[in-house]
Amino acid sequence: AQTVTQSQPEMSVQEAETVTLSCTYDTSESDYYLFWYKQPPSRQMILVIRQEAYKQQNATENRFSVNFQKAAKSFSLKISDSQLGDAAMYFCAYLSYNTDKLIFGTGTRLQVFP
Amino acid sequence: DTAVSQTPKYLVTQMGNDKSIKCEQNLGHDTMYWYKQDSKKFLKIMFSYNNKELIINETVPNRFSPKSPDKAHLNLHINSLELGDSAVYFCASSFARGRIVTEAFFGQGTRLTVV
Numbered sequence: 001a002q003t004v005t006q007s008q009p010e011m012s013v014q015e016a017e018t019v020t021l022s023c024t025y026d027t028s029e030s031d032y033y034l035f036w037y038k039q040p041p042s043r044q045m046i047l048v049i050r051q052e053a054y055k056q057q058n059a060t061e062n063r064f065s066v067n068f069q070k071a072a073k074s075f076s077l078k079i080s081d082s083q084l085g086d087a088a089m090y091f092c093a094y095l096s097y098n099t100d101k102l103i104f105g106t107g108t109r110l111q112v113f114p
Numbered sequence: 115d116t117a118v119s120q121t122p123k124y125l126v127t128q129m130g131n132d133k134s135i136k137c138e139q140n141l142g143h144d145t146m147y148w149y150k151q152d153s154k155k156f157l158k159i160m161f162s163y164n165n166k167e168l169i170i171n172e173t174v175p176n177r178f179s180p181k182s183p184d185k186a187h188l189n190l191h192i193n194s195l196e197l198g199d200s201a202v203y204f205c206a207s208s209f210a211r212g213r214i215v216t217e218a219f220f221g222q223g224t225r226l227t228v229v
Contacts, residue, residue: 033215035218039155100164102162
């Protein structure tokens with residue numbers, strides 16, 4: 001069975017600085033999808049970025065980028081020029097290509113200080 | 115228009131009662147999910163349906179029964195509610211056809227409080 005691990009329960013960053021959130025996963029599948037979701041206090045789940053495992057190029061979305069290391073089964077999220085509005089819970093997620101099963105890590109709470 | 119909508123948003127009920135949470139998506143997706151988020155924010159998958167067919171059932175007590183009347187709806191019925199059922203329940207939907215895969219779109223969550 002697949003698992004997703006986020007080893008940082010909490011992280012903090014100064015406004016305008018850069019922070020990296022870690023995510024590792026375990027799978028025997030070769031084809032899958034990875035996502036980072038953000039959950040602000042409103043509790044709405046918001047997609048931040050996605051990565052297809054068959055693509056070698058790391059995904060980027062404005063200030064958000066990932067470092068996808070397929071062999072190491074690592075999928076970290078880098079947030080550049082952090083803003084106060086980035087403060088939220090961040091969840092790493094794995095979607096199985098074979099079963100459509102979408103599972104989440106335990107989350108990292110990000111605090112942004114002015 | 116809301117893509118994935120859940121009702122109600124809040125639900126407070128007594129132990130032993132039976133309650134339902136409704137979910138509807140207007141995105142044309144064929145896969146729908148139910149997740150439970152506990153007080154520590156763990157998001158645990160409960161069920162997944164694809165085209166009205168149950169494909170994932172994650173060791174959830176059989177007091178929880180999902181029902182999918184059509185592929186746009188996935189309702190969650192809970193019998194004999196217990197204190198430990200208190201959580202936020204999220205409905206989500208996604209689409210997959212070969213390598214064309216959308217991310218999961220989530221409803222706004224239903225905060226269930228059992229007293």
